[in-house]
Amino acid sequence: MKKPLQLFLTFFKIGAFTLGGGYAMLSMVEKAVVDQKKWIPNDEFWDMIAVVQSLPGVFAVNTALYVGHRVAGRSGAFAAMLGAIIPSITIILLLATVFREYRDQPVVERIFKGIRPCVVALILAPSLRMIKSAKVTWKTAIIPIITVFLIWWCKISPAYVILVAIVGSLIYALIINKKAKGKEVKP
Amino acid sequence: MIYLQLLWVFVKIGVLGFGGGYAMLSLIQHEVVEHYAWMTTTEFADMVAISQMTPGPISINLATYVGYNTAGLGGSLLASFALCLPSVIMVYLILRLFMSKRNNALMDNTLKGLKPAIAGLIFAAGLSMMNTQNFVDFGRGQYNISVIICVLAFVASYFFKANPILLIVLSGVVGFFAY
Numbered sequence A: 001m002k003k004p005l006q007l008f009l010t011f012f013k014i015g016a017f018t019l020g021g022g023y024a025m026l027s028m029v030e031k032a033v034v035d036q037k038k039w040i041p042n043d044e045f046w047d048m049i050a051v052v053q054s055l056p057g058v059f060a061v062n063t064a065l066y067v068g069h070r071v072a073g074r075s076g077a078f079a080a081m082l083g084a085i086i087p088s089i090t091i092i093l094l095l096a097t098v099f100r101e102y103r104d105q106p107v108v109e110r111i112f113k114g115i116r117p118c119v120v121a122l123i124l125a126p127s128l129r130m131i132k133s134a135k136v137t138w139k140t141a142i143i144p145i146i147t148v149f150l151i152w153w154c155k156i157s158p159a160y161v162i163l164v165a166i167v168g169s170l171i172y173a174l175i176i177n178k179k180a181k182g183k184e185v186k187p
Numbered sequence B: 001m002i003y004l005q006l007l008w009v010f011v012k013i014g015v016l017g018f019g020g021g022y023a024m025l026s027l028i029q030h031e032v033v034e035h036y037a038w039m040t041t042t043e044f045a046d047m048v049a050i051s052q053m054t055p056g057p058i059s060i061n062l063a064t065y066v067g068y069n070t071a072g073l074g075g076s077l078l079a080s081f082a083l084c085l086p087s088v089i090m091v092y093l094i095l096r097l098f099m100s101k102r103n104n105a106l107m108d109n110t111l112k113g114l115k116p117a118i119a120g121l122i123f124a125a126g127l128s129m130m131n132t133q134n135f136v137d138f139g140r141g142q143y144n145i146s147v148i149i150c151v152l153a154f155v156a157s158y159f160f161k162a163n164p165i166l167l168i169v170l171s172g173v174v175g176f177f178a179y
Helices: A003-017 A021-036 A042-053 A059-102 A106-133 A142-153 A158-182 B002-016 B021-035 B041-053 B058-097 B101-128 B145-160 B164-178
Strands: none
Touching: A003 A021, A003 A059, A021 A042, A021 A059, A042 A059, A042 B058, A042 B101, A059 B041, A059 B058, A106 B021, A106 B041, A106 B101, A106 B145, A106 B164, A142 A158, A142 B101, A158 B002, A158 B021, A158 B101, B002 B021, B002 B058, B021 B041, B021 B058, B021 B101, B041 B058, B041 B164, B145 B164
């Protein structure tokens, strides 16, 4: 079988069967790409995943593009990306037509009235977990507070907030890197 | 016109979507619900729930749904590909230019600095969804079942890392009997 087709099928399977977002998908990609097909050595795979993770955009798509390109060039990247997104697109298109039809049914409406507040909780929880993992102190707590205030209260587009945050973080990172250089090699 | 708008909105989200699916939710929510009103706030909540329960990336699911609702099949494909387009360019450039260790450290530290802001972004998206459309019985002088669902789901998710699909199914059952 040609490699782009193999890539397409591999990512199609992963895209069709992994629930729970990008990180759940990662171990399946590793199993398929590193362990079974042996397309990419283990250490190189994780090195590149670290880079891919820091890119914006859909994580699953970025991973598919990287693996596809690494294994079979441009056509491989394209095939892997299509494999990763076609299951999602198909499922949602099917559901969208069904959902339009039955959305106003009283039973469906009742069920979703219960689900909506749960969704709000499911969005709030990871944001607080992120604050914890980012080791926000009382001093740096001002950053998420200002962000919330600007977006929620002032209705400023998150796009602008992200742009400003990128510039700020980059300056911060440049200062840290300079300091690290001054100290030369760390132990 | 609608195609151009979809293209512009989802390319923008693809470029600025740092920090995973939930971070992108806040961008999508702002553009799609608040700015263009392509979706109501309840529809958005419903789609997030459906996305959690179906395989595949949440942002692709939302792009497909929004595109389909605003401009049919063509719109859904356009929105999904627009979301992926910046990734295609960036991954390609990174593989061509070869990331040096030094650049990598700079990028790592930039992302670390960005993290608290992204957490705030996601939190704001959650707050924006706390309205009487999504909390139907709030302030009606009855038992606030929706508030109870939200608090319990939050505790279960934050403190006990409960499976989101399980939480959605349980709240659906509660909603069925309560409303």
